[in-house]
Amino acid sequence: MSQNKDVSRATLRIKDLANEDRPREKLLKKGTVSLSDAELLAVLIGSGTRDMSVIALAQHILKANGNSLQELAKRSVQELQRFRGVGVAKAITIVCAMELTRRRAYETNSKKELVDSSAKAYALLRPDLTDKLIEEAWILLLNRSNYLIKKVKISSGGITATIVDPSSIFRLVLEHQATGIILAHNHPSGDHSPSNADIQLTHRIVNAGKLLNIDIMDHIIFTDSSYFSFSDQRILYP
Structure with a gap:
């Protein structure tokens, strides 16, 4: 009985989801394109709260940012920590992922750039x-x-x-x-x-x-x- 109580109060992690709902397993089988924005964010977050699964937490964060990755990319570590279940480590992970995405999207070649427009x-x-x-x-x-x-x-x-x-x-x-x-x-x-x-x-x-x-x-x-x-x-x- 006490064991079940401990499980119910424990943080909900990705590994606690059914296999077909686990983003990592879904990625390995079908590739990154098969994952929704919420699922990709859930992989970064890693775990939810005792009352909210990690997928639900990711969906909540996205909804609070207008379901826009562009708006999410503007959030600071401190702003992300305002979401219950997001500590400093998770917030830093999200901010770093957004920055890497931005750098990759607009990365320029090392060769000299002609700027004529x-x-x-x-x-x-x-x-x-x-x-x-x-x-x-x-x-x-x-x-x-x-x-x-x-x-x-x-x-x-x-x-x-x-x-x-x-x-x-x-x-x-x-x-x-x-x-x-x-x-x-x-x-x-x-x-x-x-x-x-x-x-x-x-x-x-x-x-x-x-x-x-x-x-x-x-x-x-x-x-x-x-x-x-x-x-x-x-x-x-x-």
């Missing part, structure tokens, strides 16, 4: 500016043939703004002997429209670049699903 600049910086809850500013440093030298984060700030120091930008340009740059920053709000401050800053940097013979090729405003290009919209120059 806003779309290519967006693809290069997307792994750095996707799923961010605060604004960050980055630059792409380019050589005379528009090949990437380096991408650099130059500032990070709050939800609605980040401070960009033009002098720090041109210091990096000179250090890396770049001849052109592309500016970029994200809008966590999801609205990629430039603000008046964005436009004023862009024109200030463009004018400074003219004095130093540095080509400001574009300023791109990121959201998770789209972008705005000053160059494409022909408002790069004052």
Whole structure:
């Protein structure tokens, strides 16, 4: 009797499920594509609570994030720990898995990248500016043939703004002997429209670049699903 009580109070693990409901066994027999998002997440979590199976816990976490992996990827370790049954170790596992997925999805080749369009600049910086809850500013440093030298984060700030120091930008340009740059920053709000401050800053940097013979090729405003290009919209120059 006491043994049954112990079992009922124990944490429900994947191994306690029926064979056909075990994600690991299902993966081995049918491959990863046979697993739902909840089942994949359940494998990462490993165990549920005394009142909720690991599959149910995974479904609960996904539902709380709109059944969106993109939204789940934005959650911090602390936010994930708010779910009953998710301790620091499980939260870290989920966060790391989301980060690996992001890096793999947007991994670039080690060869030199030609950056000759806003779309290519967006693809290069997307792994750095996707799923961010605060604004960050980055630059792409380019050589005379528009090949990437380096991408650099130059500032990070709050939800609605980040401070960009033009002098720090041109210091990096000179250090890396770049001849052109592309500016970029994200809008966590999801609205990629430039603000008046964005436009004023862009024109200030463009004018400074003219004095130093540095080509400001574009300023791109990121959201998770789209972008705005000053160059494409022909408002790069004052």
